[in-house]
Amino acid sequence: MKGFAMLKIGETGWIEKEKPQLGPNDALVQPLALSPCTSDVHTVWEGAIGDRHNMILGHEGCGVVAEVGSNVKDFKVGDRVMVAAITPDWNSVEAQEGFPMHSSGMLAGWKFSNFKDGVFGEYFHVNDADGNLAILPDSISPAEACMISDMVPTGFHGVELADVRFGDTVLVIGIGPVGLMAVRGAALRGASRILAVGTRPNSVEVAKKYGATDIISYKDGAIDAQVLELTNQKGVDRVIIAGGTVDTFAEAVRCLKPGGIIGNVNYLGGGEFIQIPRVEWGVGMGHKTIVGGLMPGGRARLEKLSSLVSSGKVDVSLMITHRFEGFEKVEDALYLMKEKPRDLIKPVVVL
Numbered sequence: 001m002k003g004f005a006m007l008k009i010g011e012t013g014w015i016e017k018e019k020p021q022l023g024p025n026d027a028l029v030q031p032l033a034l035s036p037c038t039s040d041v042h043t044v045w046e047g048a049i050g051d052r053h054n055m056i057l058g059h060e061g062c063g064v065v066a067e068v069g070s071n072v073k074d075f076k077v078g079d080r081v082m083v084a085a086i087t088p089d090w091n092s093v094e095a096q097e098g099f100p101m102h103s104s105g106m107l108a109g110w111k112f113s114n115f116k117d118g119v120f121g122e123y124f125h126v127n128d129a130d131g132n133l134a135i136l137p138d139s140i141s142p143a144e145a146c147m148i149s150d151m152v153p154t155g156f157h158g159v160e161l162a163d164v165r166f167g168d169t170v171l172v173i174g175i176g177p178v179g180l181m182a183v184r185g186a187a188l189r190g191a192s193r194i195l196a197v198g199t200r201p202n203s204v205e206v207a208k209k210y211g212a213t214d215i216i217s218y219k220d221g222a223i224d225a226q227v228l229e230l231t232n233q234k235g236v237d238r239v240i241i242a243g244g245t246v247d248t249f250a251e252a253v254r255c256l257k258p259g260g261i262i263g264n265v266n267y268l269g270g271g272e273f274i275q276i277p278r279v280e281w282g283v284g285m286g287h288k289t290i291v292g293g294l295m296p297g298g299r300a301r302l303e304k305l306s307s308l309v310s311s312g313k314v315d316v317s318l319m320i321t322h323r324f325e326g327f328e329k330v331e332d333a334l335y336l337m338k339e340k341p342r343d344l345i346k347p348v349v350v351l
Contacts, residue, residue, distance in 0.1 A: 001016070001018070001019050001123050002015075002016055002121065002327075003120055003121030004056065004058070004121075004330045004331055004334070005054050005055055005057060005117075005120075006043065006052050006053075006113070007054060008053055009045075009047040009051050009052075010044065010045055010047075011044075012044055012334070015054055017056070017117070020123065020124070020125035021125075022067055022068075022125070023069055023127075024069040024070045024071040024072075025072060025127070026069045026072070026126060026127055026128070026129055027065055027068045027072060027075060027081075027125075027126045027129035028065070028066045028067040028068075028123050028124075029063040029065055029066060029083065029119075029123065029124055029125075029133075030066045030122065031061045031119060031121075031122075031124065031327075031351055032061075032062050032063045032064060032142040032145075033061060033063075033142035033143050033145065033146050033348055033350045033351060034058055034060065034119060034146065034330055034348070035060040035061065035146040035147070035333070035346060035347060035348045036330070036333050036334040036337040037058075037059065037337070038176065038267070038337060039059070039113075039267050040059075040337065041334075041338045042269035043057070043113060044057070045338065046269040048267070048268075048270065052113075055116075055117060056118050056121045057334065058118035058120035058124075059085035059110070059113050059114075059119060059149065059150060060085055060119065060146050060149040060150045061083065061119040061120075061124070061146055061149060062080070062136055062145035062146060062149070063081060063119075063124070064078060064079070064080055064081070065077050065078060065081055065133075068129060069129065072129045073130055074133075075133050075135075079133075079135060080135070080136040081133045081134060081135060081136055082133070082134045082135075082136050082145050082149065082302050083126055083133055083134075083149065083302075084132065084148075084150070084295075084297040084298060084301065085110065085112060085150035085154075085295075085297065086100075086101050086109045086110050086111075086153075086295055086297030086298075087111050087112065087126060087127055087128065087132040087298075088100035088101060088128070088132070088297055088298060089103040089109070089128060090103075090132075091128075100296050100297065101293070101296050102294070107294055109294065109296075112124070120330050120334075122327070130299070131298055131299055132297065132298060133299060133302075134302035137306055137310050139309075140306060140309055140310060142350060143317075143320055143350055144309060144316050144317055144320075145306075146348050147177070147316035147319060147320070147346070148302060148305055148306055148309065150178075150295075151178055151180075151181050151316070151346065152181050152305050152308075152309075152314065152316060153295040153296070153297070153301055153302075153305060154178045154295045155178045155179065155182040155183075155185055155265070156181060156185040156295075156305065157263075157293060157294075157295040158172075158178070158182045158240040158241070158263045158264070159182055159189055159263065160185075161263030161264070161265070161291045161292070162239065162240050162263030162291070163261050164189040164190070164191055164237075164240075165189070165190065166189075166190035166192075167190065167191075168189075168191045168192065168193075169191070169192065169193040169195070169236045169237050170186045170191040170193070170194050170195070170237065170238045170239070170240065171194075171195045171197070171227055171236045171238070171240070171255065172186065172194060172195070172196045172240045172242060173197045173223065173240070173241045173242060173243055173244055173248055174197060174198065174241065174242040174244055175196050175198035175200075175204070175206075175207045175212075175242070175243070176345070177319045177345055177346045178242040178243075178265060178266075179196070179197075179198065179203075179240070180203065180206055180210055180318075180319060180345070181210075181314075181319075183210045183211055183212050184210040184211060184314055186211065186238075186240065187210060187211030188314075191238075193213045193214070194212045194214070195212070195214040195227060195230065196212040196216065197216045197217075197218055197223055197243075198215070198217075198243075200342055200343075200345075201342065201343070202321060202342075202344075203345055206318045206345065209315075210318075216230075223248075223251045224252075228254075228255055231255075234257065235260070236256060236257065236260065237260050238256075238260055238261055238262075239252040239255070239260070240263050241262060241266045242265055242266055245268070245270070246268055246271035246274045248266070249262070249274045249275070249276060249290065250275050250276065250277050250280075253276055253288055253290075259287045260287075260289070261289045261290075261291060262289065262290045263292075264292035265292070265293065265294075265295070276290075319345045319346045320345070320346055320348050321343060321345045321346060321347070322336060322344060322346070322347035322348070323349075323350065324347065324348070324349040324350070325349070325351075326349070329349045330349050333347040333349050
């Protein structure tokens, strides 16, 4: 089969590989639609997870079941299916303890384009198919299903990590597609005020549609100073970090109320350490909590999040700004994600 791969750090290309082999619990899927992610950019051009050679990229997509293992009960050849970017081993000890995304090791639930070939191939392999696939509803297009692979569950997980509650004032740092989903998730969770940090016109417009009440530009000065001014120096109850760098945490801590929580779902592609400002952290005793997590993945989550899309509670189509047709366009879409033109939110390739 043909696939678009990371050849080594800083280099990509098309390669030929054998079709993946199935175990009894696995499935083989032919893609219907695919989408590149900023994580792919971090992986290839920043070497954020180390060097990878001839590894097919991609972890966002949906498709049609081409083969199933002998133990797979709930899916058959021809089914249109969704699959999350994170595909845990559901019988692992870590999954039983409530952390399926770390099954068999830290971040090891993230298999596509990390530990094994990703979805940018003519076929892709899904482990534990009954636990990691979900039927794609007729009401959701393949392009929209790509958003449910990663953007929706990751943004919503940021909301869960921050434990957003009714009436909270919430700061969302970064309004790329993950941050936009954090805005929408915070609104659904009952936040009364949502301050969103970003400058791209399309992202700002969509953030407002998703529930953002205030827009902050990092170009106008320090984020924390602007937040404190907008909140009469009180700060915010919750912060969701969906963009920025290791230095972003300091700004988040400075504008967080005592007792508040920071939920980070940003993939930190560079930097060795995160600096926490001592005084603003209450000299270690401010009850300001920082939680960072990889989204859980799995069938139940896909089914619940897709029901939000089907019911109209979450309109993911607003994030799709660039559409391509044909498998060979995966390369163009990935490089668009790398270049990030001002009008980009998310590109999708429909096969």
